[in-house]
Amino acid sequence: MSSTLRIHWAIAPEIAPQPLINCNRCGTVKAYRCSGKFRVNANGKRIDVWLIYRCVDCDNSWNFGIFERCNRRDIEPALLQALESNDPGLARRHAFDVIALRNRVGRLEEFPDVVVHKRVLGGTRESAAALELQLGLEMPTSLRLDRLLASELGISRSRLQVLEERRLLVVDPDGAKALRKPARAGMTVRVDLAGEPDHEAIIRSAGG
Numbered sequence: 001m002s003s004t005l006r007i008h009w010a011i012a013p014e015i016a017p018q019p020l021i022n023c024n025r026c027g028t029v030k031a032y033r034c035s036g037k038f039r040v041n042a043n044g045k046r047i048d049v050w051l052i053y054r055c056v057d058c059d060n061s062w063n064f065g066i067f068e069r070c071n072r073r074d075i076e077p078a079l080l081q082a083l084e085s086n087d088p089g090l091a092r093r094h095a096f097d098v099i100a101l102r103n104r105v106g107r108l109e110e111f112p113d114v115v116v117h118k119r120v121l122g123g124t125r126e127s128a129a130a131l132e133l134q135l136g137l138e139m140p141t142s143l144r145l146d147r148l149l150a151s152e153l154g155i156s157r158s159r160l161q162v163l164e165e166r167r168l169l170v171v172d173p174d175g176a177k178a179l180r181k182p183a184r185a186g187m188t189v190r191v192d193l194a195g196e197p198d199h200e201a202i203i204r205s206a207g208g
């Protein structure tokens with residue numbers, strides 16, 4: 001009897017979305033890249049905070065409003081400190097805030113690339129012929145589940161489809177439709193690889 005190897009995948013996006021902005025210096029629409037730096041402007045009791053973006057070609061800047069005409073009392077001192085010191089975690093959270101960015105600029109270039117940190121939760125690698133993958137996401141991704149699985153398991157999307165049709169691959173929740181949708185936090189993917197001649201290689205790719 002083969003056993004199941006349980007693995008947690010912590011998935012983090014790699015490249016922040018880039019707003020597409022009519023660059024007045026280039027004279028055309030260009031992608032703007034997050035600089036990771038905030039600009040804090042205190043004027044009496046009023047505070048404005050922007051995250052600075054730069055044109056990928058000419059370095060022209062664009063300000064993404066984080067707080068605008070905000071009362072100083074409404075911003076926690078620790079948060080203000082983090083903004084003034086360009087806290088990388090805070091900049092990253094705002095840089096990946098796709099909804100807020102899209103509200104400002106309308107069009108964005110998004111990058112599906114992710115980094116996956118894999119950690120075995122239980123089971124024995126040697127006897128394993130089945131996988132249970134538990135997905136954790138640092139923030140929402142546009143990356144489709146089948147693309148994620150194909151790249152991280154080293155197998156084709158059509159093969160994933162066949163496994164799913166034979167009920168050897170089961171996604172919980174959402175079932176069959178889930179493969180074509182973005183990967184989500186809390187998803188569990190179970191794959192029975194007992195009949196696959198290359199199951200050892202697949203399990204190694206999965207993080208086993």
Ligand SMILES: [Zn+2]
Binds near residue numbers: 026027057059060
């Ligand atoms: Zn430019």
